[in-house]
Amino acid sequence: MHHSSPSSSPRFLTKSMDFIVFLNIEDLHVPCSFPFFLISFFHFLSDMKSISKSLIFALCCCTFTMSTFHVLGENSPEPEPVPFLLSCGGKEITDSDGRNWIPDGEFLASSDSRDDTEAATAPYPDPLLPSPVPYMNARIFRSSSTTYKFPVFSKSRLWLRLHFYPTTYGDHDPFRAYFSVAANGITLLNNFSAAVTAKAITQAYILREFSLMPVVSGDLNLTITPCKESYAFINGIEVIPMPDIFQKPVAIVGYRDEPLDLRGSTLQTMFRLNIGGEFIAPQEDSGLTRTWYEDLPYLSSTSIGATSRANKDVTIRYTEEVTADIAPLNVYSTARTMGPYSKINLKHNLTWIFQVDADFTYVVRLHFCEYQLSRIKERVFDIFLNNQTAQRGADVIEWSGSMGKPVYKDYAVFVSGLPGAGEIRVELHPTISTTRKLNRYDAILNGLEVFKANDTNENLAGRNPVPSEMLTNAEEAYKQHQASGSNVEEMVAGGVASSAVLIALVVFVKKKKDNVSASKTVNLLPIDGSSHRKSGSTGSFVNIAAGLCRHFSLSEIKNGTKNFDESQVIGVGGFGKVYKGTIDGGTKVAIKRSNPSSEQGVDEFQNEIEMLSKLRHRHLVSLIGFCEEAGEMILVYDYMANGTLREHLYKTDKPPLSWKQRLEICVGAASGLHYLHTGARYPIIHRDVKTTNILVDENWIAKVSDFGLSKCGSTLTQTHYSTMVKGSFGYLDPEYFRRQQLTDKSDVYSFGVVLFEVLCARPVLDSNLPKEQVSLADYVQHCQRRGTLRRMIDPHIKGEMNPECFKVFADVAGKCISDNGIDRPSMGDVLWNLEFCLQLQENPGGVDMANDTHIATLSVDEEIVDDEVYSPRLAPVFSMIADPRGR
Template identity: 35%
Template sequence: MAAMARWLWRSAVVVVALLFFDASAYSPGTDFLLNCGGSDTVSGAMDDGRTFVPDGTSLSSAFSLSTRHEISLLDPSPSSSLPDLYRSSRIFTSPSSYLFPISRPAPIFLRLHFRPFRAPEFDLASSIFNVSASGSPLLIDFRPPSSSITVEEFVFWFDLPRLELNFVPDVGSNGGLAFVSAIEVFSAPAAIIPNSAIEISASGARTSSAVSAQVLRKCHRVNVGGALLSAGNDTLWRRWLPDLGGGESYLVSPANQSQTVVFPGLVSYQDGGPTQEIAPNAVYGTARKLRIGGDGELHNLSWSFSVPARRRFLLRLHFCDVVSAALYTLYFNVFVDGVLAMGDVDLSSLAAGPVLHSPYYADFLVDAGRSGVLQVMVGPSDWSPPSLANAILNGVEVMEMIGAAEFSTIPEAQRGKLLFGLILGSLLVFSLLIAIVALVILRRWKQIGKGKQPASMISRPLPLNLNLGLRIPLSEIAAATGNFSSLNQIGFGGFGRVYEGALRDGTRVAVKRADPGSAGQGLTEFITEVQVLSRLRHRHLVSLIGYSTDQAELILVYEFMDQGSLRDHLYGTGKAPLPWKRRLEICIGAAKGLHYLHTGSDQVFIHRDVKSSNILLAAGGIAKVGDFGLCKMAPLAGASQVVTGVKGSFGYLDPDYLKTQQLTCKSDVYSFGVVMLEVLCGRPAIDPSVPSEMVNLAEWASRRHQEGLLEDIVDPAIRGSLASQSLVEFMNTAAACLAVCGADRPAIADVLRSLENALRLQLSHCPCDEDKRAQEGGELGSTS
């Protein structure tokens, strides 16, 4: 009963606090900087412009020092180069505590500075003591190194009105004292602490949700490929060490196998993605990438981090593509302790927007073995063309999880007395509270860190207004995928990992499981996908079988499309080239799916992310449109446009939509025109490996069409097999789809009719194709 009261209390506090907490405009609500044992205010001691005030209780009413035996000790012979902040210490010879008022629930950064020195009566280097925060142990039998300044940093979610920082000397040790030289206590944005992370084990990678209730202790913070960053270069006053050439070298790979990259401008922080508080521009703007070695080969890059053995760690990896000239050109793999943690990483899809130089980060849970070493490795993906093969890493943070925080100052007896009132109040406001939680999640999902939730909510289902008839228990989905075994993983995209599985009735399914570290699709896109596909059913739309939000997971279950995507069959995977007739049939099927979206119900649906990788092929070769996370519904029945922020994939975006932010069905038509060119030319929408005038497919193909050089752009794999009239009809239709002004483009129904005519022209030119088509059960004439 007491535990229930505690949960209700913390849930209410967290929910109300989140309504007012905005991580997008960070300003510490709690901020204490103490010069411990000193009598003077110290400014600029950390090269960051901040001011540390004396910790004497007579000089400040904001915090208090509770102790029976304490001494203010000055270094009798400090070095002239020593910062003023480290010329004094506060000494405790009995248990003592600082009390800090906390303005609002938030993650708290706590930094403790220690500089041992010798005075006539005290040798701080011999002290051994414990430190805790409101009952949660931080340092046990701690003995600061005698030869240097030590800074211990902790971060944890705190939702109580005051923080009690306790110092307890070990009376059995030499000296029997504790000390501290300086203290920092300040609040941080909620996204600093993830709700969940990808757990790495010998069996593979899987999602875990036991992070946000933990106290985290900083072990390493590394600016990969960059220089040392002092506290003044970070909005949370953190120091980032270089991965090579600093006090500790983390890079294991030979230096000649890598190359540092420095981006001269500002990276593109996007709404819903990392902020400066996650990592500063100086981290995301520098990276280490692959370099061809002396043997003419590209080798994986490896880093090694020494950590306490047999402990659990939160590993945060920072990425920003500062090496590519265009989007969708960099694919690479990430390994943690030899396990594939992320495969075929595409930062253009994972980042918060289709913009070059947009940051992204991923969180992992990993256990250190007896060796006390964590290893991170990146290497090229098979998806990359040989000329573009590369891999990058921008930053690494390693945080030890030192235990679950139980921050509560309400006595157990008082909680029992409050229980009845809490339950009664909860019953009266339950409906309102659920509505508030849903609103908070919807409005703050991006600010709170791409899907992260406070500790009090991590084990509860998300209260979403979705089609309950489609809910599938998480246990059934886990059983269908072998507990999300890496052996069943078949893809990785902006939403997360994709697994193949089979339900209890034998139905083959594809399971999308949201990546907790993803800055791509989030809760809003998840809800959109479920709401759209639960209302629409069509032969040429991928069917949603169900979903799950159990244990704060976001999981979508689809019919299995065993022939992959249209993109897979056009380029990049080495599959046998599709014949022209088959390509036409696929285009016709996809056009039918889009036509149903635009006109098949009383509501207009605009897909907003039409591309070859979102056109999937089922058994029998039936083409279906998939991935409805960015889909938009027009506000009124019969309406055909909506004003909204620009979303979509680079190379497929409607120029009218980019300019006016007015999304219409003609925006889908433009994207479909680009897909038609991919089908005809057998190459990506953006290809930086070709001469500059050919990089953008739509521009290059349209120019060749206008010049009357149509044959030049046809995929060499099918060149010579196209009926000339079929080719002209197809290209004229694609060109019409790509009209700069949306009003000049045809409706998708007109595109469909032109495609069917192009197929008839092809079949009349090659009658043998008609017989083959009848045997294969082609798409022509299917109007369902």
């Protein structure tokens, strides 16, 4: 309280035999008319000589003072908490959104704390940083605990956001920084490593957001404590007043008698998704600067459903319960549904999976807004959390009252499991009515948030994630390659993310001779220990293979290729050159001749014959025969007049393919791969899916080729094959790379890269682009998270594409390149979605694919596989529904 000098304000003194009452009117902070009232009252009492009158005066003054404070305390406005944006270790600066960040020095609790810290500057900005502010400056904490004090007073909650950019600051190794962070006694982070976390999720920076309980007295104290023999750092701190969006207790699924009172909980934001919509930047979030991400990386592979957007005829409007504080309108104007085909929807759940820390309770907030339907009971569904029923008979119209009105529902779930390992599964499934037949079996979701609540130990901290082994393995491969004397001159690390993940270490090789293609890359993957055999005979193999396909003489091959004339060369691959030739008096064929210096040898030669001689499918290239004579290894195939798919995408003089042609080729290739995975007696994994191994004939029918690296399962129960890694960089499955365990999902990943190559018409690896764009798979995931994928579409087809067709295509391609195989769809699912894309492109109004015979496109002919008849007419649309081999 401010005290004035004795002469600055009137003082009134009254005496009695027992005490003196001394009042300072200014200290009372009362209206200026009050002193005059008091003076009049004093003069009135001065005429009375008794001591009791003086006592009455004193008591009146005290009573009036207390009443005045009480009245003013009730009516005066409370101080509002001021947003604090601290540029730790930096100076005052304004970011690109116009927000002002101030230095953090004056918020450090004491000079002793400041003496044990230092300001530092990052050596360079990572291209994936959202902004230089606040990440280019840091505050380093050397050893002891340091506390920031924020003078806030708030009856409502506060957002606390902590920003970390793990890089080298001076001589500080980012991987030596382990520390803890606590806010007013709540442990937010413990033994936290920003570098390990960033490496594990392949992000350049880390942002942690917490919702703190109101600070009704004192300061907000944020304490940062380095671990023993370590240091701590932080780049930015935000303390922002937030509306109280957690007012109601939330029922815990499975424990409905014990609701979670969020008013007494500190929460951490784990996930915030705009379901079915695009990335929403902080400046677009109703003034609350929240970030809303796309949901595609978290969708289960079972079914990704269909996305939609409210049309202009429907107005999304807030209500008293749902305001802009809950979510921006952009969240409620887009949605993901199961799709319009009820029969199919009944066989699936719409599922999102989130990796979280075990032994915590989580609040799952689901945002809904119905803008397609207007009556109750038109779309009714059940909600499940971790296989437990959270809500039966959810009906958005019944909840909200009408179309266009948003509503949200909170559910809590306790996640148990091993320390540091847990997951939340959010699943929607159409409600099956026993009393009436519903016209539509479907579900809808517009937005989703997941918050972690502190445990009984006032703790929110989880363990550091386990980094991917990919970078370590790739670096080791690179070192070994260098040690072998290779002239590698440039190395680029590419990453793909969850919703971003590491692909591989890409090694680009500059050739010494100018006439060698600059686009060729050196395969640094481990090679099988067996030597590259080039013997003139493979023993009994000739006799075995002769029973499977035709055996050509070397003279027939030479006659058909004009003695391997260079003018007949139509392609070059890892196995060797491919020649255009003729057999049997004029039948055109493609003849692939082994290169003596090729890394692929007799094993691949035998494998190709064994595989293709047993397989017949419209979308697999047909092997006619082989020649193994005089040290030659030659394969003879059907001639594909239009060459490889890649020849029609980029770096070519050929006219660009239309979007419909590209879709049809993708459908055909997916059909061939689906047949390999599920149609043969044993599952077959191609292991080298890429655009140069997808051929097109004179009728533009796509056929998958090159089975030299393929693997065939010996039993239907075998889920993976432990094998040395082989494949092509840019298409290589990161899970296969780090585990050396091959699955059918490895083909799905490679095919996902093919889909983006078709969409964007650019190489999968391009060293001429900026670092973050070198890897196509890496960059498209970055663009999907940012909602900028449309910018990458090949300009030749951008005007042809139906928007919904593009959305489905991008969604399925994005799921294919998920880091973990379990998160990828099966090839049967991919095939169905591509068929759906094609029909959306041809008929935007939609076709009931459940009743459409065109869906069975696996083949128009029956195929004979090891004396078994495989009929595509019996093949299911969804392999996981009726055929367990689809998994």
